Amino acid sequence: MADRTLLIVGTRKGLWLGTSDEARTDWEFTGPHCDMEEVYSCLVDTRSDPPRLLAGASSSWLGPQIRRSDDLGATWQETPGGAIRFPEGADATVERVWQLTPGVEDGVVYAGTEPGAVWRSTDRGETFELEQGLWDHPHRPQWGAGFGGQAFHTVLPHPTDPQSVTVAISTGGVYQTSDGGASWAPRNQGIRAEFLPEGQQYPEFGQCVHKITRHPSRPERLFLQNHGGVYRSDDHGGSWTYIADGLPSDFGFAIVVHPQEPDTVFVFPNGSGDGRYPPGGKARVWRSRDAGETWEELGNGLPDSFYVAVMRDAMCADGHDRTGLYFGARNGAVWGSADEGESWRQIVCDLPDVMVVRAAAI
Secondary structure: OOOEEEEEEEEOOEEEEEEEEOOOOOOEEEEEEOOOOEEEEEEEEOOOOOOEEEEEEEEOOOEEEEEEEOOOOOOOEEOHHHOOOOOOOOOOOOOEEEEEEEOOOOOOEEEEEEOOEEEEEOOOOOOOEEOHHHHOOOOHHHOOOEOOEOEEEEEEEOOOOOOOEEEEEEOEEEEEEOOOOOOOEEOOOOOOOOOOOOOOOOOOOOEOEEEEEOOOOOOOOEEEEEEOOEEEEOOOOOOOEEOOOOOOOOEEEEEEEOOOOOOOEEEEEEOOOOOOOOHHHOOOEEEEOOOOOOOEEEOOOOOOOOOOOOOOEOEEEOOOOOOOEEEEOOOOOEEEEOOOOOOOEEEEOOOOOEEEEEEEEO
16 A cells, blocks of 8 residues: 655756655655756656656757656666657657656557657657657648647547547647557547637637546546636547536646546636636636536635646646645645645745646555
């Protein structure tokens, strides 16, 4: 039984590691690791003992690099060539690694990058190969770039079918393969692109999806935070239903499913695409226990003066029986809850701009 907690905080100037016990009251942090590098993606791969830590770091001098640690961050290794590089003839250069996700098969890890590409590793993240079928998709020349760039920020391997992977890009939308990456189909029916003219707001692709999540015990159900809109799919992305009624805003980045409860989902609303901070300047997590039919506000211990955003990968849950939740903000503070969001406390502050938070019971 896991009795420790590991928290990884990736920022625009390095990475910090926090450790605690199962109570998650007192924390010890080390860092910066990957000093002065932008860390937009992290992974705690618990399929090995000890877990392997992966970090997608970008240096202004050396470019992007996937760093790995097999001793819980005491030492870090890098792969010659950065682990992810486009093959000759692709006419593209990797700018940033936005996503690192474990696959179904042993040793498989997926990565999503900017420019928009998805990669697959079979050696636990040491080397990666381009998902060529997605890179060659006829839609790719028409994908736009969101405010933060054009990136595959979501990669969701199906928990029981290695041939099926769901991905999302801003601004291209949701795509899915059912044949191991040979072909990819858009899965955006019902998602509104509010920035398009009236009559054109439900295109086949081109939506600005911010994040997707799902629970492994119910893989056909997906939850999605859009640039304007929170959605649920009950048919593996075949169609989407708007579920943001009851929220103070339907704009946001982060969306997290409860690790033990497939009907429970958490979001952190922002005011709008122009005012990227919580409505009223109050930091609040919102929870639904009925798959988005109703929502409740969770703010006990959170500040009422909070004019910064929480980014798409800066909120997460750990794997303890009593689920812990965490979010990091662009003011360098990280907040945690050891009771499923009922109460919150600041666990570290004054870090650089937080881009990604990952937690695990170990």
